Amino acid sequence: MNQNAIHRLLAGEKLQAPGRKIPRELFEKRLAANFTLVQDLFFGLYPDQEDAFSRLHGLLAQWFEQRPAALKAQDLQRQQEGNWYQSHRWVGMQLYVDRFSTDLKGLEAKLPYFQKLGINFLHLMPLTKRPKGPSDGGYAVNSYTDIDPRYGTDADFKQLSKTFREHGICLMLDFVVNHTSDEFPWAVKAKAGDPKYQQYYYTYPDRSVPDAFEASLPEIFPESAPGNFTYIPEMDRWVMTVFNTYQWDLNYTNPEVFLEMLGNLVHLANLGIDVVRFDALAFLWKKIGTVSQNLPEAHRLISLFRLCLQTVAPGVVLLAEAIVAPHEIVKYFGEGRLEGNACELAYHATLMACLWDAVATKKTLLLYKSLHEMPAKPESCTWINYIRCHDDIGLGFDDAHIAALGWNPQMHRRFLLDYYCQRLDWSPAAGAVFMYNPLTGDGRITGSAASLLGLEKALEAGDMEATTAAMDKLVMLYGIVLAAPGVPLVYAGDELGMRNDYSYLKNPDMADDSRWVNRPIHDWDTVARLGEPDLPATRIFQSLQHLIGLRKSLPELTDANNTSWHLPGNPHLLVMERRGNTGGLLVIANFDAAPQVLNASWVERLGYLSGGQYENLVDGSKTSIHSGLLELEPYALLWLKKF
Ligand code: GLC
Numbered sequence: 001m002n003q004n005a006i007h008r009l010l011a012g013e014k015l016q017a018p019g020r021k022i023p024r025e026l027f028e029k030r031l032a033a034n035f036t037l038v039q040d041l042f043f044g045l046y047p048d049q050e051d052a053f054s055r056l057h058g059l060l061a062q063w064f065e066q067r068p069a070a071l072k073a074q075d076l077q078r079q080q081e082g083n084w085y086q087s088h089r090w091v092g093m094q095l096y097v098d099r100f101s102t103d104l105k106g107l108e109a110k111l112p113y114f115q116k117l118g119i120n121f122l123h124l125m126p127l128t129k130r131p132k133g134p135s136d137g138g139y140a141v142n143s144y145t146d147i148d149p150r151y152g153t154d155a156d157f158k159q160l161s162k163t164f165r166e167h168g169i170c171l172m173l174d175f176v177v178n179h180t181s182d183e184f185p186w187a188v189k190a191k192a193g194d195p196k197y198q199q200y201y202y203t204y205p206d207r208s209v210p211d212a213f214e215a216s217l218p219e220i221f222p223e224s225a226p227g228n229f230t231y232i233p234e235m236d237r238w239v240m241t242v243f244n245t246y247q248w249d250l251n252y253t254n255p256e257v258f259l260e261m262l263g264n265l266v267h268l269a270n271l272g273i274d275v276v277r278f279d280a281l282a283f284l285w286k287k288i289g290t291v292s293q294n295l296p297e298a299h300r301l302i303s304l305f306r307l308c309l310q311t312v313a314p315g316v317v318l319l320a321e322a323i324v325a326p327h328e329i330v331k332y333f334g335e336g337r338l339e340g341n342a343c344e345l346a347y348h349a350t351l352m353a354c355l356w357d358a359v360a361t362k363k364t365l366l367l368y369k370s371l372h373e374m375p376a377k378p379e380s381c382t383w384i385n386y387i388r389c390h391d392d393i394g395l396g397f398d399d400a401h402i403a404a405l406g407w408n409p410q411m412h413r414r415f416l417l418d419y420y421c422q423r424l425d426w427s428p429a430a431g432a433v434f435m436y437n438p439l440t441g442d443g444r445i446t447g448s449a450a451s452l453l454g455l456e457k458a459l460e461a462g463d464m465e466a467t468t469a470a471m472d473k474l475v476m477l478y479g480i481v482l483a484a485p486g487v488p489l490v491y492a493g494d495e496l497g498m499r500n501d502y503s504y505l506k507n508p509d510m511a512d513d514s515r516w517v518n519r520p521i522h523d524w525d526t527v528a529r530l531g532e533p534d535l536p537a538t539r540i541f542q543s544l545q546h547l548i549g550l551r552k553s554l555p556e557l558t559d560a561n562n563t564s565w566h567l568p569g570n571p572h573l574l575v576m577e578r579r580g581n582t583g584g585l586l587v588i589a590n591f592d593a594a595p596q597v598l599n600a601s602w603v604e605r606l607g608y609l610s611g612g613q614y615e616n617l618v619d620g621s622k623t624s625i626h627s628g629l630l631e632l633e634p635y636a637l638l639w640l641k642k643f
Pocket of ligand 1 (some may be wrong): 140176
């Protein structure tokens with residue numbers, strides 16, 4: 001039983017009366033339930049810091065008092081509903097407010113667009129103040145609390161969150177927990193020589209400690225920001241900058257940093273956010289002699305954030321942005337005594353990367369191998385499923401899994417880079433390499449989903465057949481993530497099949513970061529033309545809209561650890577079953593460019609074929625089997641109804 005389940009019990013019957021003020025007593029109960037764990041975690045990370053601990057205690061009570069009454073009531077309602085974030089009713093979209101709708105007011109006006117597509121969960125990319133020049137798309141923060149004027153005002157945000165809440169749309173915002181910008185007030189004070197704030201970051205007077213770190217630290221942005229430390233002349237010190245030189249890593253070995261950042265997290269929760277995306281959380285703890293990612297202390301720190309926030313705002317859940325090896329990702333749900341007490345959600349980066357592997361190889365072998373070898377997740381947790389986001393596609397497969405298939409891991413990664421990044425004449429993909437490291441040969445892939453799947457090249461060549469294939473692949477991939485366990489996230493623009501945007505190359509603040517190729521300005525002209533029969537966007541939008549509607553009508557798509565990834569005996573196919581108490585859904589996808597077949601009696605035994613017929617919910621068709629085989633067109637997507 002995780003802490004959330006304990007809180008549900010503690011809330012008790014008598015507190016359920018609607019409209020009733022949530023008493024302080026409930027906070028005391030929540031704190032009592034979490035106290036021992038919080039204490040153990042805190043003193044494990046910060047031995048002998050009694051003073052900081054007693055301040056933490058006082059702050060939590062203060063923050064509970066400050067939480068708006070409507071949100072306190074929502075917390076309680078959510079706890080009583082169970083794990084609300086596991087429901088099949090959620091369908092998300094990720095967007096940059098400025099590139100989607102100019103500002104927050106503009107975004108509010110797009111409510112009908114979200115409703116039309118069926119979106120009710122929005123990830124808004126960073127909104128708070130950031131440096132004027134490069135800011136890593138807002139992931140270099142100048143403030144955790146103030147909305148950047150380019151988006152509007154704090155009042156605009158409050159209004160937006162209220163309107164969206166009233167319309168059942170939940171909001172996810174980033175908590176850039178690992179670093180601030182070099183213009184953040186703490187960094188400014190550190191630069192001015194204030195020793196207190198120099199200890200908020202990893203700063204050193206000479207290269208000795210940085211060199212010791214560098215011996216085992218990998219490089220995250222080797223092309224644009226090689227190395228992990230930057231010399232700051234104003235303070236004559238080196239500061240740790242794992243990402244860009246203007247992103248200073250916070251020093252969580254200092255308990256003051258934890259307390260201040262917890263305050264920032266609570267502020268975010270009190271704005272009316274439902275999900276907090278813990279950005280780059282694998283990097284939270286650094287230790288010489290290690291890669292300083294996924295360290296046990298980082299996991300403890302994340303649980304500490306979680307358990308503290310839970311006493312104040314238990315309706316708010318955390319998303320782990322841990323784009324790490326398959327066996328590492330599930331650890332962000334909490335392990336052992338902390339199982340289910342860390343992040344409730346995590347990006348399913350393994351499924352995402354394996355889907356792209358399957359497209360390139362036309363085979364699902366690595367996908368099955370990776371998913372079958374992945375440790376089970378706790379029942380109270382779930383995934384964010386996606387095919388594209390604002391970042392690159394990292395090839396973070398487990399080498400042993402690739403080798404087990406008889407492939408050479410290095411050559412396989414090389415093939416994927418070549419396939420997607422225009423180094424193979426025959427490949428339909430039009431992607432770009434992100435952060436190629438000539439020393440290691442590593443690189444990542446970027447590009448919009450449509451361009452990576454061939455739509456860009458097909459339209460340029462006026463090739464109808466290739467255009468159809470690209471659209472089929474896009475719908476197939478979304479058909480998988482919309483049925484997979486967790487919350488599906490559509491990357492804004494994918495619903496229109498938007499292609500790469502090369503305009504970033506002309507902007508000096510963006511030109512060295514090829515991820516901007518997949519951060520397009522939303523194409524409202526095309527939206528206005530939706531419905532025109534020959535427009536690729538029409539087919540894609542309508543297909544997604546239909547699949548989203550279907551998803552919401554199928555309660556078996558609620559995540560209750562009720563998923564089987566069946567091995568179909570055909571290396572080109574993916575077969576996923578979502579078992580329900582009454583119904584069930586069998587998803588079949590053909591990754592091959594040629595037709596493929598599947599044994600019909602096997603499908604019948606699973607319960608998805610009756611009287612020699614199956615029904616595909618994707619297009620409402622009923623098909624009779626004549627040959628004992630289910631025949632699948634290239635890139636076919638089937639959602640079969642259980643009989
Ligand atoms: C996360 C973000 C990415 C950013 C990095 C550093 O990975 O998704 O866009 O560059 O953190 O903040």
